[in-house]
Amino acid sequence: MTQADFEFIRSLAYENTGIVLPERKKHMVYSRLSRRLRQLKLTNFAQYCSYVSNTPDERMNFINALTTNLTAFFREEHHFSYLEQVIVPQWKKENKNRLRIWSSACSTGEEPYSIAMTLEKHFPSTKSDLKILATDLDTNVLQKAAAGTYSCDSVTNLPDRYTEKYVSHTPDNQHIQMRSNIQKMIHFKQLNLLEKWPMTGPFDIIFCRNVLIYFDNETKKKIIAKFRKMLSPHGYLFIGHSETLMNISEEFDLIGQTIYRPLGHGGQKLTKPKG
Ligand SMILES: C[S@@+](CC[C@H](N)C(=O)[O-])C[C@H]1O[C@@H](n2cnc3c(N)ncnc32)[C@H](O)[C@@H]1O
The missing domain is CATH 3.40.50.150 (Vaccinia Virus protein VP39)
Structure with missing residues (x-):
């Protein structure tokens, strides 16, 4: 994932979800989206960036991959x-x-x-x-x-x-x-x-x-x-x-x-x- 790919991903995430992805989250973004690349049989992030910008239906998969969903019953009791x-x-x-x-x-x-x-x-x-x-x-x-x-x-x-x-x-x-x-x-x-x-x-x-x-x-x-x-x-x-x-x-x-x-x-x- 090049810096340009990461910049594209973080601005798309911010626009769609409000989630801010600082530089230190680059590794997390890489590993969460890699799974999606494999499912789509894409070989690099540049391909994925172009896919997600041209395929409206991919937007939700992109968002779902980037959200952090940690929770628990009676969390903060x-x-x-x-x-x-x-x-x-x-x-x-x-x-x-x-x-x-x-x-x-x-x-x-x-x-x-x-x-x-x-x-x-x-x-x-x-x-x-x-x-x-x-x-x-x-x-x-x-x-x-x-x-x-x-x-x-x-x-x-x-x-x-x-x-x-x-x-x-x-x-x-x-x-x-x-x-x-x-x-x-x-x-x-x-x-x-x-x-x-x-x-x-x-x-x-x-x-x-x-x-x-x-x-x-x-x-x-x-x-x-x-x-x-x-x-x-x-x-x-x-x-x-x-x-x-x-x-x-x-x-x-x-x-x-x-x-x-x-x-x-x-x-x-x-x-x-x-x-
Ligand atoms: C860490 S979980 C918190 C779950 C629960 N509230 C708790 O405290 O255990 C954060 C949740 O916020 C959701 N989220 C992130 N951005 C959002 C947005 N713009 N609108 C609605 N939900 C969002 C994520 O999908 C995720 O499920």
């Missing part, structure tokens, strides 16, 4: 404890029964399934209107997410209280399958955070975890400003452990570990106490 121990009691107190949650970079689905398992017993479908929208740019991971089948090795941190209730084992005992009552709570859809969002909101919680890190500040600012508009004034925004809204947005209060609420939690600016 403190968000789920906060949800169950602080937010749920608040919603219960307010008799809130219509709930809308968005997992905005859901990868292979572990994040929205963790949200669903946390909330199901508090808001069973017979008594509440709870919907989880789960979106990602990558079409391959969305397929896996919608299937809801995972290898047993990848679910070791799934607490027993959840596996007993929400998961069944496949006959070969090598995989687990999310049960239909949990699957029904989630709608998986493809959505590029950079493009127009078809939904109107408002959401009570938006999860946007471990994706902002791939974007530059300009992209982060645009996306966070759009999240603010999509979020209920009393809602919550959860971001990833290495992410921050500092220097990105002044429209949110940090109220816990990587947990934000709209300023004043009702859309008003917080006033400093006098004296």
